[in-house]
Amino acid sequence: MTILKIAKGAIGLCASIVLLMGCLKEDYPSTELFTWKAKVDVTDKAVLSVNVENGAGASGAEGSSKVVDNNINTKFLINPYRNDFYMQLTFPQPQQVASYTLTSGDDAPSRDPKDWKFSASTDGNTWVDLDVKTGQSFADRKMTKTFSFKNKEAYRYYRISISAIGSGSLFQLSEWRIIEVPEELQ
Numbered sequence: 001m002t003i004l005k006i007a008k009g010a011i012g013l014c015a016s017i018v019l020l021m022g023c024l025k026e027d028y029p030s031t032e033l034f035t036w037k038a039k040v041d042v043t044d045k046a047v048l049s050v051n052v053e054n055g056a057g058a059s060g061a062e063g064s065s066k067v068v069d070n071n072i073n074t075k076f077l078i079n080p081y082r083n084d085f086y087m088q089l090t091f092p093q094p095q096q097v098a099s100y101t102l103t104s105g106d107d108a109p110s111r112d113p114k115d116w117k118f119s120a121s122t123d124g125n126t127w128v129d130l131d132v133k134t135g136q137s138f139a140d141r142k143m144t145k146t147f148s149f150k151n152k153e154a155y156r157y158y159r160i161s162i163s164a165i166g167s168g169s170l171f172q173l174s175e176w177r178i179i180e181v182p183e184e185l186q
């Protein structure tokens, strides 16, 4: 009797698992299957440049290279910060982008970016604002926040211009990543 109960229980459990697996199956769009693709971090395809560098240079311990090294434990720091400060990613070919992430530094929240605009350009001269943010804050250290917008155009140049920080004269950021997002996922 007990064995029968266990066997029934096992069959019931298996049925539940099969049902659950079915429910958890990823839900692909029923149309346009051939154009469907996941969001892709494309930061590594681009070359970073900044208009204010760390005193020890781009490859220094807290140089600009640390903001795109895909490691939240390293950071880019500038001293002093200027309100015309920007970071730019230049792609070899036009690249569609509709999302970016910012990861706060490991200490001193006052150094976090507060106001900024994310803009794009086809020629490096004429810029289009894709996202503008003001009064932002990061509630935690090494915290990654994602910002998304609609954009189906491909540009070679992307720039984030940081016009205000929390307070004080230092700016720091652990990571800036930019993400390709197909129009159907925006």
Ligand SMILES: [Ca+2]
Pocket (backbone or CB within 6 Å): 066, 067, 068, 069, 070, 071, 072, 073, 074, 075, 076, 174, 175
């Ligand atoms: Ca980093």
